[in-house]
Amino acid sequence: MFIYQGKLNWDKYAVDETFTIIFPKGAVRANEPAYLFTQWTEDDHHAEKDKFFQTRIIKNVKQLPNTTDVSFKLPGTWYNFDITTEQNYSKIKVIMSGKEGTKTITLNRVWQPVGEVDPNAALAIWAGSINFGDKAVNEQAIFVLPEDYKEGKPVISSWQWTKDESGKAKTAAFKGTPMKVVECSDKISKFAFNNVFDFTCSWDTTTQQLAVEVKDGAEQVNVGNLNLFAKIEAQAHHFDSDDLTPPTQQKTEFRLPQPQATLPRVLDPMPFPKTLFETLTHGAAFIEQAGYLTIQAQNKFTALHEEFHKQGTYVETLKKDKQNLEEQIKSLSDACKTADEKVNELKKQLDQASADYQKKVKALTDFIDHLKEDDKLDHKVIKKLQEELNHGHQQIITLNGKLSQAQIDKKALSTVTLGLKSKIAELDGKRIKLENELTGQKAQNVTLRGEIISLKRKLSDSLEANGHLQKELRLSEAALKESRSKFTDANNKFDKEELAHKATKSSLKTAQETADALDKQLKIAKSDISKAEKTAIDAQEDYDNKVIEAQNFYHKIQKYEAAVDTFQKVLISDEIENEKLNNINKTFKDLRRATFNCN
CATH class of the missing domain: 2.40.128 (Lipocalin)
Incomplete structure (x- = not known):
């Protein structure tokens, strides 16, 4: 299996x-x-x-x-x-x-199967439904005895969980385990095995049903009664007929056989051998041939008997197929019967509706005939009303035509509207992108303005330092000028009184040293002034560059704002032209590429 x-x-x-x-x-x-x-x-x-x-x-x-x-x-x-x-x-x-x-x-x-299996072992399969709490609710179950009902032989159990212990739905529990025979009697055979739970099954040999019980704590709980679905038993093949009735002992009389032959003798010539031994040999050969033919007949009978049982199994299977077909035919017959009942009901409703309709037609016909017989004025009124009705129909046709045209126009306008909405959505996207860029530029502008203020402060400090240095330079130049004047006066006085005033040489030497010291101080002051002037020039150039850069950003921001204003006007305008959008797009591209120079 x-x-x-x-x-x-x-x-x-x-x-x-x-x-x-x-x-x-x-x-x-x-x-x-x-x-x-x-x-x-x-x-x-x-x-x-x-x-x-x-x-x-x-x-x-x-x-x-x-x-x-x-x-x-x-x-x-x-x-x-x-x-x-x-x-x-x-x-x-x-x-x-x-x-x-x-x-x-x-x-x-x-x-x-594992190992050697007895080919003559019986097979039994039970199938049905089991119920075990909320774990298995009306679920399919199959129990199989594949190798006969004997101790230690396998019993196979399989069922489907509604929800297993892990919470997963529709998993299968399948296991083959050794059987333990609990009880064996003429009517009930009990056996036990384990598959997740400890099972005890009672096989009723009369009804062929299998009652399945599960050990739940200290109790045995019935989880289902399965019907015998299939049973295959090995068949014995005998050439000799079985005794129909058991033998009995009776009294009888015995007599010697008659001396004369009961059957008529063959008096025609026969191929008898000459000697007794040959006659016995031929007789034994005939008996052996009869035995061989008997064995052949017995083997043929066994094969035919086995084929007969196979055909019997085939017939049983066909009967089950027939039963399945009969159940399907019954189901289809019930469905056809239900459909016929619905058809008959609908037919009755149709007949009733037709009868009601005929009554209404007859009533209306009688009413029309009555109106026709009333008088000619009614005919004129009817004719006029008919004309008005025709006119109304004509107006309805005209209005339907206008309505159809209006619906066509509406569909066209809807298409245009959808196109405009998509363009507006696209422009909104561009507007949001530009607004984000503008916000970034404004933030950058604020940063640049802060840098400009810082540079202005540095320039003011540089100019103030330059003023101090200029003041020191003027003081140094005045002192130098005064020293030179004194030196000149002293030199003139020395030339005039060199011989007479030798004593003044020391004073002149001192003055010369003072002049040299003042000259050194002047050089140092000039060097400091040169450095201060260079620092001031660098600061002024840096300031001018930052101012130019800030002005460039300012002009760029103005251009962005103008482009955004133009873009907003285009969005607000009822007429949107691609040329305007292209111009705005070109402006933004120029703004991204350009570096503005401030003249």
């Missing part, structure tokens, strides 16, 4: 449902049964968790080249299954087809 399991997703009817296929004989052969087990999440009649348990006959078996795998079909009324085994039966690819389409499903082999 091979058991395969996976997940079935079929439109809205099956959502992540456990799908099980069983091959009772392992490797498949034509005309043998295959068992399918799953459930519909919601069927055509909106019933939830409707079980889909079926027996199908294997057809069209084809051996795949260079492998032990095969492909075959499981035909049915509503759904067909094309199956291909893969990797030496380790998995199967199932193509399910129906009126909703096709679906490819891969099922893995979850069980196969």
Whole structure:
């Protein structure tokens, strides 16, 4: 036996449902049964968790080249299954087809026999629903005895969780464990095993039902009663007929055989041998030939008897197919009956409506005839009203034409409006981008203004320092001028009184030293003045550059503001022209590239 399991997703009817296929004989052969087990999440009649348990006959078996795998079909009324085994039966690819389409499903082999298996072992499969609290609510369950009902033989249990211990929905619990026989009697056979819980199953040999109990704490809780779905028992093949009645002992009389032959003797010439030994040899050969023919007949009977039981299994499978078809026919008959009832009801409503309509037509016809008989004035009024009605119809036609044209114009205007809205959205995006750039430029302008103020302060400090240095220079020049004047006077006095006033040489020397010192101080003052003038010039140049840069940014900001004003005017204007937008775009590009010079 091979058991395969996976997940079935079929439109809205099956959502992540456990799908099980069983091959009772392992490797498949034509005309043998295959068992399918799953459930519909919601069927055509909106019933939830409707079980889909079926027996199908294997057809069209084809051996795949260079492998032990095969492909075959499981035909049915509503759904067909094309199956291909893969990797030496380790998995199967199932193509399910129906009126909703096709679906490819891969099922893995979850069980196969281990070790040597008795070919004459009986097989039993139970299927149905189990309920265990909120963990399993009306979920599909399959219990299998693949190798007869004996101690230590495997028992396979599989069911689907509504929600398992981890909180995951629709997971499968599958396990094969050794059987422990608890009780064995004529009517009830009990066995136990463990799969997540401790199970005790009671097999009623009369009804063939399997009562399933789970140990919950100290109590045994019944979680479901499963019906016998399939049972295969090995058949014995006997050539000799079984005794119909048991033998009995009775009294009888014995007599010697008659001396004369009962059967007529053959008096025609026969190919008798000459000697006794040859006669016995020929007689033994005839008896051996009769024995050989008897063995051949017995072997043929055994083969025919085995084929007969195979055909019996095939017939049972066909009966199950017939039962499935009858259930589907009943379902279709109920649906057809419901549809016929709806049709009859609608037909009655139609007949009633037709009768009411005929009554109204007759009443209106009588009323019109009565009006026609009243007098000619009524005819004139009717004619006038008919003309007014025709005129009204004509006006309605005209208005409908105008309405259609207006709707066409509205659609055209809607298209234009959508185009304008997209342009406005695009322009809004550009406006927001430009506003962001303008905000950045304004922030940069504030920074530059702060730098200009700082440079002005530095320039003021430089000018103030220059003024102090100029003042010191003037004082130094005045002192130098005074010293030179004194030196000149002293020199003239020396020339006039050199000989007479030798004593004044020391004074002259002192004056000369004073002049040299003053000359050094003058050079130092001139050097300081030169450095101060260079610092002042550098500060002035830096100040001029910053002023020019600030003026450039100021002009650039003015250009941005003018471009933004123009852009806003274009947005506010009812007429938006691409040329204006191109001009604005060109202005912004120039602003990004240009460096303005302030003259």
